[in-house]
Amino acid sequence: MRPSGADPASSPFSTRFDPALTSFADEICAMxxxxxxxxxxxxxxxxxxxxFWEQLPDISGSREAPRSDWSVADRSAPAFALSVLNPDExxxxxxxxxxxxxxxxxxxxWIGEADRPLAELEIYRFGGEAFSALPPLADLAARMPVGRADLEAAGVIESKFGPIALLARENVRDGAGACLGFFKTxxxxxxxxxxxxCQGDGLPARRSAIACMLxxxxxxSAGNEPKLAELFARAELRRQGCGPAGATAASDWITEADNPHLRGAL
Structure with missing residues (x-):
């Protein structure tokens, strides 16, 4: 039997822990x-x-870089050509x-002196990606040089492919350095x-350049696309010509500033 009056704290069987050890354990758990x-x-x-980095647009690529998921097809044969009016072109x-x-x-x-952009023509044949592609206006605005303003209507010209909508940068004065865009679906x-x-010194020169380009x-080669072959066959029947005898009367679309034959409202 344990003697009466014995101090429990001094017993060798006591379950109490030293306060310093308890404080150290608490510090470890907290840390x-x-x-x-x-x-x-x-x-x-x-x-x-x-x-958020993945959501940022790619702003480091140059204007000449292929669009996302697009790659240069070096081995593909050219499907289109632009006829040459004179050897000095x-x-x-x-x-x-x-x-x-x-x-x-x-x-x-086409690039001019001092690497100044002169003109561009793109023939886009749609694939499955067209459903998620940029709208035509946004795509064209991103490709056009000079300025970042949105595009606004700048008239219509008649071409062998039918009426062509023209567009220009908003609030950009016409003159040297201004550019005129177009698209037709x-x-x-x-x-x-x-x-x-971006040809010439004014709107008539650029309208003429676009009409003659088209x-x-x-x-x-149409490949396995009969609708494409049919489109160009019908267009050739409406060809106007860019020579002196043609309706657009421009001897060289790179240098001339004549106004093409217009049927649409401006």
Whole structure:
């Protein structure tokens, strides 16, 4: 039997812990909890940063870089050509882009002195990607040089492909350096013609350049697309010509500033 009056604290069988050990254990638990909270916060910040970075538009690419998911098709044969009016005409580049979902873009570009953009013509044959592509106005505005303003209507010209809508930058005065855009969609052939011209010193010169550019566009190969072949066959019957005897009366669409024959309202 334990003697009466014995101090429980001095008993060798006591279950009480030293206060210093209890305080140290509490500090360890608190430190581990803070460490987990700190690591968790860092992981959350990293996840959010990656998410927002993926949402940012690609602003580092140049205007000449292929659009997202588009790649240069070096081995594809040219499907279109522009007839040459005279041997002194300035040359340009021809680039073919392809999309994994079947789209194809044939792009003619002309660059002037000091690498100044002169003109562009794009023939876009739709694939599955067309359902999620940029609207025609937004796509054209992104491709046109000089300024970042939205596009506004600038009239209509008649071409061998039918009426062509013209567009210009909002609040941009006409004159040297200004550019005129255009586009025309042919749903039956799943095709869109678009581009721009910065030719000449005024609107008539750029209208003439666009009309002559389209008039000179010819089809080399339609592949397995009968609707495309039919579109160009009908267009050739309406060809006006860019020579002195033609309706547009421009000897060279790169240098002339004559006004084309217009049927649409401006």
């Amino acid at each position: 581990v909890a803070r460490l987990f909270a700190y690591v968790g916060t860092l992981a959350l910040v990293a996840i959010l940063a990656v998410h 300035k040359s340009g580049t021809y680039t073919i882009l392809r999309h994994p979902q079947g789209g194809r873009r044939d792009i003619f570009r 042919h749903d039956d052939a799943a095709l869109r013609l678009s581009g721009w011209s 008039d000179r566009l010819t089809l080399l």
